[in-house]
Amino acid sequence: LVLISILGLHCEYFTRTHVNYEIKGDVAVIRMNDPSVNTLSVQMQREMTEVMDEVWGNSAVQSVVLISSKPGSFIAGADLNMIQACTTAEEVTLLSQEGQKMFEKIEKSPKPIVAAINGSCLGGGFEFAIACQYRIATKSKKTVLGCPEVMLGLLPGAGGTQRLPKMLGLPSAFDVVLTGRSIRPDKAKKMGLVHQLVDTLGPGLKSPEERTIEYLEEVAVEAARGLAKKQIPLTKEKGLMQKIQDYVMSYPFVRQQIYNTVQKKVMKQTKGLYPAPLKIIECVKAGLEQGPTAGYLAESQNFGKLAMTPESKALIGLYHGQVTCKKNRFGTPEKEVKALAVLGAGLMGAGIAQVSVDKGIHTILKDTTLEGLSRGEQQVYKGLNDKTKKKSITTFERDSFLSNLTGQLDYNGFNKADMVIEAVFEDLSIKHKVLKEVEAVIPPHCIFATNTSALPIKDIAAVSKRPEKVIGMHYFSPVDKMQLLEIITTDKTSKDTTASAVAVGLKQGKVIIVVGDGPGFYTTRCLAPMLAEAVRVLQEGVDPKKLDSLTTGFGFPVGAATLADEVGIDVAAHVAEDLGKAFGSRFGGGNIEFLKSMVDKGFKGRKSGKGCYIYQPGLKRRDVNTEALEILESYKLTPNAAISSDSDIQYRLVSRFVNEAVLCLQEGILANPVEGDIGAVFGLGFPPCLGGPFRFVDSFGADKLVEKMRKFEEVFGNQFTPCQLLLDHAKDPSKKFHK
């Protein structure tokens, strides 16, 4: 009989693949080890419940430690597939309620549970941790806490909206839940989210990662014992500020004020386009004002509702897309790029240098003048120094990163470069001159990448002796902030060159789309018609501020007029002219002469201090540039009332963008809709709540979009003619870009 029961135990042990535990004296150490990534999957939850029941039932166990065996993560979050597999809100609500019940049992555990956190502790994992009685986190750079659900259009659905206000107080709780930001361990300790911090360890008798987890476990086991013996108190004496805050918050009137303020702020920032933050406020409010039962119910029901919204689906789509675009679909390059040379120390060149040196790539920054070089090196220094002020790197790290940078005016050392990225002025003859100069000094394996936003790569490569080594790398300004990198291959570019460019981009931390060659590639090509339309709208007498509010009201993070100022009116004029030549009247709309007049007056946008707006250093408020309005006056058009409502203007802008994107897919410039969506959102600020042009067509309906475009087409002609692929989708509603 004993034998059987032992065998039975063994079987049970071996059927568990995600959770196991070990009894260390009077402490049960529960280890989570999902074969892939620790998520709160169905399997993980089932095994966790089993294990917890066993632990609670074991009288020898006085306390519990919960830890992950994975070096980089505690629990990365809930299993998104589990939520996506649901077809109704009710199913998702049920998932949420199961999570709530499980964590309630954890919270009420008679045996203290210590969450020992190393690596990402996010979403459901974070909710699990805050349900435990005590939290210890490592100071590892990989350790982050937070509830990013809001960024996926969801809310923390397993008690997060209920527990956090009690733990942190209303203001901090709203900050954590509504921003979804990642909280680093030191900050978490200050906020009171974790009780104790553990240092990461260096080399010892085991690998640092392995030993750090072991050490964390040792410290956690000691803490668990202390808690069980009541040597460590569970509640901390509240500070004076905390007491005052609690006192103030005890007045319903004060709380109501906070709800209102937060609600207003959310509305201002989201224009009401994102439902999740509003639902979160609702849940928090329900919990605090009507009690836990109502709170938990509101949480689970709203979680279900949110999961079914197109906004959430769009954001989750973007999340998956981003993961895809952080992989190299061209394989590992033959030779790793260790030495990089960047030509041109302008905004772009210096930005590229900055994101390279801090990844350990030796980078030469070459310019033609000492002033230009000095400005560029200062930009790199400032970029890194700002990080030391935010404490994300130390001054020592800054210095050691900067030691990877060599600023120079000549081609010295280019004979050892593995890749050259040129970021010189956007002029074909200058690019040709540079390419010839560079090819004379670089080794045979060296890749020549050109950073251009519109010039076709094959035109640049035309003078190359080795076109298979020439590729386009279109960075977005400011390079250290913008996540997207658009890589452009010509039909001559070799696969290894592409793989190498993608590898460099990934190392630089970029989200990458790889597109075919053509005027404006993908991103610039989509943006140009929209900006042409924006100019026309301005000419029709719409105020720049109004234009901005129409675009941001649609979900663009930056208004069209502001965007033009940011990109540069001169660049816009340049691109509009080039692409206008390439694509003809389809790219028409606003009058290019207006842009040229602006440039002539010196209104080149933010960089020159004046564009559509007037920019004054140190001043946040921007006034409309009245001189620009005067110029507009001479290009005035009469609007057609039938297609000039606010909504019409929005769709005129967006439909031209979307149609051009779909056309890029149709023509094979884009490899797939995922990259199209990622490029549009991360490079151009296409509304994230819509998930990108392709997801927008899917959710809005191709037929409805075509209908709108036909209406505009009647007035403006071929600028609004839907492309064939869009028409195909309009004809057959079962056709979707995303499954």
Add this chain to the structure above:
Amino acid sequence: MLTTNQSSYDLFCFILQRSKKEKCTFHFHNTTVNIFVAKSKKTLAKPGVKNIVLVDGVRTPFLQSGTIYADLMPHDLARAALQGLLNRTGLPKDAVDYIVYGTVIQEVKTSNVAREAALGAGFSDKTPAHTVTMACISSNQAMTTAVGLIAAGQCDAVVAGGVEFMSDVPIRHSRRMRKTMLSLNKAKTLGARLSLLGSIRLAHLAPELPAVAEFSTAETMGHSADRLAAAFGVSRLEQDEFALRSHTLAKKAQDSGLLSDVISFKVPGKDIVSKDNGIRPSTMEQMAKLKPAFIKPHGTVTAANSSFLTDGASAVLIMSEEKALAMGYKPKAYLRDFVYVSQDPKDQLLLGPTYATPKVLEKSGLTLNDIDVFEFHEAFAGQIMANLKAMESDWFAQTYMGRKTKVGAPPMEKFNSWGGSLSLGHPFAATGCRLVTTVAHRLQKEGGQYGLVAACAAGGQGHAMVIEAYPQ
């Protein structure tokens, strides 16, 4: 009587059919004679290379900072050590070709403390002196600089040493305040001066204190030591035991008069000091009561198992063998091969001995078994234990040091048997000379042939030196 010269070894080896390694102890007419059997090398003398010898070494008593030395200046202490060396050796002051001195926390008034101390100690003003700094191995650097000068044929007699004075450290005005004060010097008009004075804010008055922290990582050394101990799984108990061992052995050595390098020093206005005052053998129970000093609440490094802030100075006389013999000295030891190493200042800050030991042994063609006397600098008990574990680990040697096998940990009976920095004290830049002099004295007393000095230092650096006993 038995003698321990070379031919008797060979004879014994033959008779006993014993070839190796282990130390045979014979009792003969109530005298203990240690015979060290079969070294890998009979001597480390190399043809064509000058033999460089340690003639003698002295140090002031090492005192806890803020005690009897509190009112001195660093060069006063250094002067005491230098004068002590002159007294001990009877060296004519003008026989010294050069003086090299180490210091870590610099007194800005005496930035070349070597020169100030030498002048004050009555050395000829024709003897040049310079100061070196390399954290806790500063006086090692001073000694090897001396060795270099002699080996290169530039000098014959060099005094090396080191001083550290923690009772007074430079505390500065804030950078903003300094800037204002410097501008004040240049301000021409009263108005300009007043406006500068007016720009001073209360916050600018906050002083800048020096910390025993790495500049590169901003981590204090104790914190790093605690992490190092944890990385190697060194327990609090092991650390306390080692610290207790250090204090117990130091006490024994002090009581039995083994610490003969200590000179008496008449402190102006105070009594004569002739003993280290940090040796306090405690009990395990007492030590267990202490709270962790750096990592709270779960750290293992405490005030009791760390070296304490110390004032002290040391000095040694290094000469070419010919010169020493010509001057009628009987040298104490040969200074042989040495190495400096450095590694990651964050996670391997205090692992210098682990890296330096196999390297210097390899250089001199010895193995760990050839070494009769080990003197390692004890910064923290946890640091020593971590180094011993690292040296005992094949995995560590292969993974981090690019070596095929471990070097092995020194046997404890040969290790720091007269106490160490934990108990005797650790005036940063004075410790190196103490280690070398102690090796020489222990080799004489215990009758071994080879000794090894190893130490870690801030910056993730380390040092080791092989010392050979001078034939008696």
